[in-house]
Amino acid sequence: MNVILFSLDTLRADRLSCYGHSRPTSPNLDAVAAQGAVLTEYFSPHIPTYPGHTSMMTGRDIYTTRVTGQSGTPELCADVPMLAELLKRQGYFTAAADNLGRWFQRGFDVYEGYSWDTSAATSWRKAEAVLKPALSVIDQAAAQDKPFFVYLHFWDPHTPYLPPAPFDRMFYGGDEKDPANRSMDPVWQFENFKWYFNEWMPGVTDIEFPKAQYDAEIAYLDACLAHVFARLAEKGMVEDTLLAITTDHGEELDEHGCWFDHHGLYEPNTRIPLVLRLPGRIPAGARAPGFGRSIDLTPTILDFAGLLDPALRFEGSSMRPMLEAPRAGVFQTSVSRGTCDVVHMTENTWMKKRALRTHEWKLIVGLEPDIHGFPAEELYHLTGDPAEQVNMARELPEVTRRLRGWMEDHVQHRVAETGLPDPLPLQPIPLKRVGKMEQSVPKDEPAPPPADEKLRDGDFVGYERDNE
Numbered sequence: 001m002n003v004i005l006f007s008l009d010t011l012r013a014d015r016l017s018c019y020g021h022s023r024p025t026s027p028n029l030d031a032v033a034a035q036g037a038v039l040t041e042y043f044s045p046h047i048p049t050y051p052g053h054t055s056m057m058t059g060r061d062i063y064t065t066r067v068t069g070q071s072g073t074p075e076l077c078a079d080v081p082m083l084a085e086l087l088k089r090q091g092y093f094t095a096a097a098d099n100l101g102r103w104f105q106r107g108f109d110v111y112e113g114y115s116w117d118t119s120a121a122t123s124w125r126k127a128e129a130v131l132k133p134a135l136s137v138i139d140q141a142a143a144q145d146k147p148f149f150v151y152l153h154f155w156d157p158h159t160p161y162l163p164p165a166p167f168d169r170m171f172y173g174g175d176e177k178d179p180a181n182r183s184m185d186p187v188w189q190f191e192n193f194k195w196y197f198n199e200w201m202p203g204v205t206d207i208e209f210p211k212a213q214y215d216a217e218i219a220y221l222d223a224c225l226a227h228v229f230a231r232l233a234e235k236g237m238v239e240d241t242l243l244a245i246t247t248d249h250g251e252e253l254d255e256h257g258c259w260f261d262h263h264g265l266y267e268p269n270t271r272i273p274l275v276l277r278l279p280g281r282i283p284a285g286a287r288a289p290g291f292g293r294s295i296d297l298t299p300t301i302l303d304f305a306g307l308l309d310p311a312l313r314f315e316g317s318s319m320r321p322m323l324e325a326p327r328a329g330v331f332q333t334s335v336s337r338g339t340c341d342v343v344h345m346t347e348n349t350w351m352k353k354r355a356l357r358t359h360e361w362k363l364i365v366g367l368e369p370d371i372h373g374f375p376a377e378e379l380y381h382l383t384g385d386p387a388e389q390v391n392m393a394r395e396l397p398e399v400t401r402r403l404r405g406w407m408e409d410h411v412q413h414r415v416a417e418t419g420l421p422d423p424l425p426l427q428p429i430p431l432k433r434v435g436k437m438e439q440s441v442p443k444d445e446p447a448p449p450p451a452d453e454k455l456r457d458g459d460f461v462g463y464e465r466d467n468e
């Protein structure tokens, strides 16, 4: 069995039409989804990009990987294997189109990078730049006489949202600079990001515009993915090839004041898509209920490949029982059909937080004051308030205490299991200032000095740490 893993960076589940979005953002991806399974309750427990991809491709949580954030995070230990290393050991040909480098290139026979032209102010053709190495590694994989693992990393819905024509007007027909529109006012008042936003979308007054451009980026990406899907069909790589299409984290648009970025452990960032296609093994059109997590993906892929070795001791579990044809002909609806019923989440972005998500509740706890001045504890009743708008932490102290107890027990349990300290309080918040637009996407660069240096005058951050 072959494996092709797509990571479509920054793609939140609910903006895909196959997940119910009202705009037709993803017709080509929807067609693949119709041939396979869609996981409707799938989460990225560790955000942003580095921990998101590391948990996706190791099957392990941050307490094992120690990768909590972006720059300044330590390298992944050599004794924690990446999926490509595990499959290569089993005789697979491994090839990737990716630009993260560092430990993400471990185990690949072929690792092709890419970059795109960032000089244009209004249009970046990111997916086309990735398409070239993506098709190249697919061709190389098809020429092998052994099974292959191909990994493709696309970036289009990541900021700045600058879809090329005609996608740039696909979902927006108004005047985005209408002086009478005040809907962007709160965004322009957000000190930490306003300089970046001004470089990206100067003079925009209508908040519906960047939201439409986010969707347009997905539509542009989807059109480029059609070339990949067509190449797979041409090469006879549909049967006996597991396709896994997912992301590392989602994106906040205008839900919680974390505008157009992926910080915050709210649903838009943590509820992510997963489409799995394996003809004959995964029923077409299936909607798998129950929780799944990024840390479950590596064990799931190995399980379908017949290579899941208990000695690997993943923190995630195989989702194969959720996905294969059920005996009764329909999927059960019991919540216990997922790999877990409680998801433990962390972020080390602009803020340092932990969250615990059950089917009914989410508790978010800040380890340090955050850039927005959000409360240190937020409790949301997800079944009654799925948009996480009403913080009930003070109103329901018993629920808050119970969930907080579970959260702290989990951390203590993991610290005892690993024999290593909790990495989250030890690793500083890596993001302190907004860079230039062309640096917005992480690249394979040497780690900068630890981010606990003193801030200089003129660095715009919204808070200072207690010890500074």
Ligand SMILES: [Zn+2]
Residues within 6 Å of the ligand: 009, 010, 048, 049, 050, 052, 248, 249
């Ligand atoms: Zn990312």
